[in-house]
Amino acid sequence: MMISKHPGDGRLDQTVEQLVARAKLHDAEAFSELIHRYEGIAMSIAYARTRNAADAGDIVQDAFLKAWQRLDTLDDPSRFGHWLGRMVRNLAIDLRRRRRPLPLDTSIDPPGVGGVDTILETAEHKHQIDHAVASLDELSRSCVVLRYYENLSSKEIGELLDLSPAAVDMRLSRARGHLKDRLWSVMKNTEA
Amino acid sequence: MSRDDLENLLRNHLGAELDAQRGRAARQFESRVIEPMRVSLATRNRRLRSLRTWCAVVSAMAACVALGFAVPRLLTQPKLEIAAVTPTAEISVPKTLAPLDGEKPVLEGLRYTSSQRTIDAGPALLSDGVPARRIIRQRVDQLRWRDPATGGRFEIIEPFENDLFVQVHQQ
Numbered sequence: 001m002m003i004s005k006h007p008g009d010g011r012l013d014q015t016v017e018q019l020v021a022r023a024k025l026h027d028a029e030a031f032s033e034l035i036h037r038y039e040g041i042a043m044s045i046a047y048a049r050t051r052n053a054a055d056a057g058d059i060v061q062d063a064f065l066k067a068w069q070r071l072d073t074l075d076d077p078s079r080f081g082h083w084l085g086r087m088v089r090n091l092a093i094d095l096r097r098r099r100r101p102l103p104l105d106t107s108i109d110p111p112g113v114g115g116v117d118t119i120l121e122t123a124e125h126k127h128q129i130d131h132a133v134a135s136l137d138e139l140s141r142s143c144v145v146l147r148y149y150e151n152l153s154s155k156e157i158g159e160l161l162d163l164s165p166a167a168v169d170m171r172l173s174r175a176r177g178h179l180k181d182r183l184w185s186v187m188k189n190t191e192a
Numbered sequence: 193m194s195r196d197d198l199e200n201l202l203r204n205h206l207g208a209e210l211d212a213q214r215g216r217a218a219r220q221f222e223s224r225v226i227e228p229m230r231v232s233l234a235t236r237n238r239r240l241r242s243l244r245t246w247c248a249v250v251s252a253m254a255a256c257v258a259l260g261f262a263v264p265r266l267l268t269q270p271k272l273e274i275a276a277v278t279p280t281a282e283i284s285v286p287k288t289l290a291p292l293d294g295e296k297p298v299l300e301g302l303r304y305t306s307s308q309r310t311i312d313a314g315p316a317l318l319s320d321g322v323p324a325r326r327i328i329r330q331r332v333d334q335l336r337w338r339d340p341a342t343g344g345r346f347e348i349i350e351p352f353e354n355d356l357f358v359q360v361h362q363q
Contacts (some may be wrong), residue, residue, distance in 0.1 A: 053210055061216050149207065
């Protein structure tokens with residue numbers, strides 16, 4: 001069972017299987033708990049696809065509503081995360097079809113003259129990190145977001161993305177190397 | 193750049209980007225699913241309460257109408273004056289019976305007692321709804337004799353009961 005990094009307020013006593021079983025009987029409270037547990041995971045997958053936080057938020061909203069309506073089609077309750085992830089990916093694809101492809105190169109606004117205390121807070125570095133993450137292939141990007149946003153293990157990421165834990169580790173290792181090269185200047189400035 | 197630096201950079205960046213989007217799904221689920229369910233449930237409960245109230249009112253009215261018909265009929269029923277009679281008849285039997293066709297009498301000291309009573313068991317309705325009163329008639333026959341050979345005493349007690357329904361005519 002995967003637990004979100006933002007656990008519920010003492011509501012972790014029920015397993016995902018139990019919550020799904022209750023939700024299938026139209027127990028909205030149980031489904032709210034599932035949203036609570038899986039929102040971060042769904043957000044990570046959506047963000048890895050869209051590379052846009054607001055779009056990812058929209059997709060996650062729609063995905064949970066769709067999941068609520070189609071919960072009867074979920075045969076194995078223990079695979080709720082995997083099932084939801086697939087739904088999120090499909091919704092992200094639909095969104096991409098409706099919109100123009102996202103440009104890899106985005107214009108960088110110059111940072112403001114004053115009031116900026118750290119480099120991370122500047123728009124320039126935010127764009128650089130966005131750009132570096134966006135340059136990864138989609139599966140590697142999903143691995144990176146699930147690991148560094150949701151703190152999931154390689155096994156948990158593998159279950160969500162249909163990869164073996166070793167494959168996840170390999171992708172993460174390569175992604176780190178790639179990002180290190182791309183973000184070298186950012187980190188250099190941070191250290192300075 | 194160390195691996196920890198890179199990981200911290202990514203964590204901070206992703207947290208800053210995505211944390212703002214958290215809670216949207218729950219809020220939408222609340223407004224699109226839970227809230228309509230609550231409204232629907234409240235409406236259904238209100239309808240059920242209303243239905244129950246109407247059922248109670250209709251039942252009360254039906255009961256009033258039934259009482260309105262039944263009470264005058266019961267009150268105007270003529271009372272049947274049946275005295276509870278408990279007669280006891282004792283028939284003395286001659287101690288010696290004349291021999292029948294030359295045979296000796298079989299029973300000696302024979303005594304036959306019959307007790308009966310009639311009870312008014314109150315109003316009743318016949319199958320076709322005609323008002324009546326139920327009368328119960330009970331009788332106990334008792335037969336005692338003595339065996340001259342052994343000197344033993346014998347007794348037979350035989351109870352009878354029958355119901356009688358007497359139609360009551362309204363005046």
